[in-house]
Amino acid sequence: MTESEEMVMFRSNPDSIVYARALLPEIAELLGVSVSSLENKPKDIQILLAQTYVNNWRSDDITIRIALNNVIRITDVKKEPEKTKLQRRLEMERFR
Numbered sequence: 001m002t003e004s005e006e007m008v009m010f011r012s013n014p015d016s017i018v019y020a021r022a023l024l025p026e027i028a029e030l031l032g033v034s035v036s037s038l039e040n041k042p043k044d045i046q047i048l049l050a051q052t053y054v055n056n057w058r059s060d061d062i063t064i065r066i067a068l069n070n071v072i073r074i075t076d077v078k079k080e081p082e083k084t085k086l087q088r089r090l091e092m093e094r095f096r
Contacts, residue, residue, distance in 0.1 A: 007054050017043045020050035027053050030065055045075050 004026065010019040021039070027049055028035045038046065052071050056064045 003057065007057060010050055010054055014051060014054075015047060017047060020047045023050045023053055027068060030061060031068055041072075041075075045071070048075070 004023075006019065006022040006026070010016065010023060013019055020043075024035050024038045024046065028038050030053075031038075038049065041049070048071050049068060052067050053064065056067050059067075
């Protein structure tokens with residue numbers, strides 16, 4: 001397995017959403033999801049997925065898949081407390 005041109009470009013500018021999005025088809029194929037489902041993630045998550053993919057590209061597919069799924073799972077968990085805070089605030093406002 002050789003490093004793709006997209007990986008080289010991303011390594012040259014790891015904060016670039018353009019280069020991160022260029023890696024989304026490879027990441028989507030590995031995860032068994034559509035590219036559009038990854039494109040719907042926030043930009044910082046797309047960059048984090050690309051960074052994780054590039055950092056683990058020499059590993060076997062299972063290891064890379066686990067690392068990418070961990071990024072998705074952790075970012076999804078982070079969303080829940082925000083919803084909870086909003087729900088609490090709305091409940092408090094109802095009781096006023």
